[in-house]
Amino acid sequence: MIIGAGPRGTGLLERIAANAAELLPADRPLDIHLVDPHPPGGGRIWRYEQSPLLRMNSMAEDVTMFTDESSTIEGPVRPGPSLAEWARQPEEFAPYAPVPDPAVRQELRSLTPTDFPTRRAQSAYLDWTFRRAVAELPPHITVTVHRETARSVTGPADGPQLVRLSDGVLTADQVVLTLGHLGSTPEPRHRASAAFAARHGRFHLAPAFSSDVDLSGIAPGEQLILRGLGLAFVDLVALLTEGRGGRYEETADGLRYHPSGREPVIHAGSRRGVPYHSKTGYRLQGPPAPLPRYFDTAAVDGLLERPGQLELRRDVWPLMAKEIGFGHYHELFHAHPERTALPWAGFLDRYDRHGWYDPELAELIRESVPDPADRLDFEALDRPLTGLRPADPEELQRHLRAYIAADADRRADPAHSADLGAFLGLLSLYAHLPRLVAAGRLTARSVAEELDGWWSGFFGFLASGPPGFRLRQLLALSEAGILRFLGADLRVEPDESTGTFLATSPTVPGHTVRGTALIEGYLPRHALARTDDPVLRALHHSGRILEEVVADDTHTHRSGLLSTAPADGRILDPGLGGAPHPRRTALGPHTNGRSYAAFARPRTNAPAFRQNDATARALLHALAQPPEPVGNRETDRGPRGTRVTDQGPRVPRGPGLLGCCPVAPGQ
Numbered sequence: 001m002i003i004g005a006g007p008r009g010t011g012l013l014e015r016i017a018a019n020a021a022e023l024l025p026a027d028r029p030l031d032i033h034l035v036d037p038h039p040p041g042g043g044r045i046w047r048y049e050q051s052p053l054l055r056m057n058s059m060a061e062d063v064t065m066f067t068d069e070s071s072t073i074e075g076p077v078r079p080g081p082s083l084a085e086w087a088r089q090p091e092e093f094a095p096y097a098p099v100p101d102p103a104v105r106q107e108l109r110s111l112t113p114t115d116f117p118t119r120r121a122q123s124a125y126l127d128w129t130f131r132r133a134v135a136e137l138p139p140h141i142t143v144t145v146h147r148e149t150a151r152s153v154t155g156p157a158d159g160p161q162l163v164r165l166s167d168g169v170l171t172a173d174q175v176v177l178t179l180g181h182l183g184s185t186p187e188p189r190h191r192a193s194a195a196f197a198a199r200h201g202r203f204h205l206a207p208a209f210s211s212d213v214d215l216s217g218i219a220p221g222e223q224l225i226l227r228g229l230g231l232a233f234v235d236l237v238a239l240l241t242e243g244r245g246g247r248y249e250e251t252a253d254g255l256r257y258h259p260s261g262r263e264p265v266i267h268a269g270s271r272r273g274v275p276y277h278s279k280t281g282y283r284l285q286g287p288p289a290p291l292p293r294y295f296d297t298a299a300v301d302g303l304l305e306r307p308g309q310l311e312l313r314r315d316v317w318p319l320m321a322k323e324i325g326f327g328h329y330h331e332l333f334h335a336h337p338e339r340t341a342l343p344w345a346g347f348l349d350r351y352d353r354h355g356w357y358d359p360e361l362a363e364l365i366r367e368s369v370p371d372p373a374d375r376l377d378f379e380a381l382d383r384p385l386t387g388l389r390p391a392d393p394e395e396l397q398r399h400l401r402a403y404i405a406a407d408a409d410r411r412a413d414p415a416h417s418a419d420l421g422a423f424l425g426l427l428s429l430y431a432h433l434p435r436l437v438a439a440g441r442l443t444a445r446s447v448a449e450e451l452d453g454w455w456s457g458f459f460g461f462l463a464s465g466p467p468g469f470r471l472r473q474l475l476a477l478s479e480a481g482i483l484r485f486l487g488a489d490l491r492v493e494p495d496e497s498t499g500t501f502l503a504t505s506p507t508v509p510g511h512t513v514r515g516t517a518l519i520e521g522y523l524p525r526h527a528l529a530r531t532d533d534p535v536l537r538a539l540h541h542s543g544r545i546l547e548e549v550v551a552d553d554t555h556t557h558r559s560g561l562l563s564t565a566p567a568d569g570r571i572l573d574p575g576l577g578g579a580p581h582p583r584r585t586a587l588g589p590h591t592n593g594r595s596y597a598a599f600a601r602p603r604t605n606a607p608a609f610r611q612n613d614a615t616a617r618a619l620l621h622a623l624a625q626p627p628e629p630v631g632n633r634e635t636d637r638g639p640r641g642t643r644v645t646d647q648g649p650r651v652p653r654g655p656g657l658l659g660c661c662p663v664a665p666g667q
Helices: 007-023 083-088 102-110 119-135 188-200 231-240 297-305 312-335 344-353 359-368 378-382 393-412 418-431 433-438 444-463 468-479 534-541 607-623
Strands: 030-035 141-146 152-154 161-165 168-172 175-177 203-205 223-227 247-251 254-258 265-269 483-487 491-495 500-504 512-515 517-520 547-551 556-562 570-573 579-586 642-644 650-652
Touching: 007 030, 007 119, 007 141, 007 607, 030 168, 083 119, 102 119, 152 534, 188 203, 188 491, 188 517, 223 231, 223 512, 231 265, 231 468, 254 468, 297 312, 297 433, 312 344, 312 418, 312 444, 344 359, 378 444, 393 468, 393 483, 418 433, 418 444, 444 547, 444 556, 468 483, 579 607
Parallel strands: 030 141, 175 579, 203 517, 223 265, 223 517, 265 483
Antiparallel strands: 141 642, 152 161, 161 168, 247 254, 491 500, 500 512, 547 556, 570 579, 642 650
């Protein structure tokens, strides 16, 4: 049984289909049950029923659900189209079914490879991916979809698992939790802010998924403080402006925003004080860099062979930084050699010989790359407002508008394609970073402050930004007075005397903004002890799962992630002495796998594909064993579901179901 039928559950199903011919004999019938209250394929986050204003932060050609020649997996590679390739001619890819919404059909027809699609267009692609995975299953495997919420999983390690739904119980030999992005009940500081807002009749929103929020409690013209300048911020601003009837107009002077009069005044800030860097809107101009070069298998082996504990910034980051730099300078030297002062071979020979922080490497870069704008400066990228002291809030607005305009211009100009080379170097790190983390060699403080803290935020800032047109929209909103920037190291405190939220930033000392509404504008971070998923909550309360806890003599870090076995995602069970549960598996961002939680980019050997393939093969090996009777069709009646045939149409499913398990002979 697969609980969670979104992209990760669909990807696992695709790998089961790919590996079944090798690992599951034809005399072992298998009935797979997918449980999710939302449509299979898209799941909750990528469901069709969300605002058409919400977009992906990846270009259509950079999104795929299929393995390719770069995939280092044990199972067979089964190539398939990227979103862009599928959208161009969806009727050419079986099993074809017309997209019901005419607006989405029109978007797909006009979609170019470098467009940033709506999330509803991605939902259509994921729906087709799910139907293709089902169609590729061999005849002895069936799929039944239950549009239900799983409530609990019980059962012995050596026997059938009972999965309780809202209308009955299903029995399964194997259960996989592919739950996707999960929320948590608010942490104490957010509960305190919510209580303050309730006492004073104010609006407060804790971290949430943008497609799920209700913003109707924010009044037109209200002074809103929005903490966070990442992807959630961008989505929320779109919903509070265009979503309330405002519109943009292209003029000779740039984009202009025409308010509807229903918008709040949005005061936004964060730790860095600037929006995420936008995604590049172009392709590489030179040949792809042969990644990885410095942060590869041998490098990680070398790190793991060192005595003692490791720290990310001290021991690992120099290799990671050098890898990103290799991607950056490979593109600069190959695509824009007129802006370099050495031949590539000479540069690379010296670059190979020095560490990232060696003075000789800094001198090489100064000598070889004359323009500082072409050099990679991580410190300046990480804290762009350091040292800035504007005279007043208006000077800050002018500075931020200039900063955002420059970023949008640079990310739209192929002359700066070295930025894309750095981005690809950044993505390549995830080929080996999960193995290093899984080895448990980082100190607890480093995991807490550097891996889950600094690195997670820095990666998102550089790699998970919005499309470039979103930055143009932010500029237009700023010029219209709808959006105002607060600065870096934002601090928000409640003021009981006035019933307002006070926002301050050291960027503009002495300046305070009073807000009557507060939104924590960032995505919720999963915490197992506060999870909003009923299955995980029940397993946690019964002591059958473990939160990842990293501890040493000086620090203890509770990550909030579910502890699983690195090899195949088996859930570590305290009832089994912390050993992997033989019948329960979990994959996705709520686990300690820590893979890059985004759609795979073609030809990047995506970690999610490797995880899905290893898990699918482990499941099929287990299910191929001689079957044991599990239940009785006359008495063990489960809830009704929807049977999915190999051609795509759906017919009602009868009672008496087995979940993801071989049917015993004679049943």
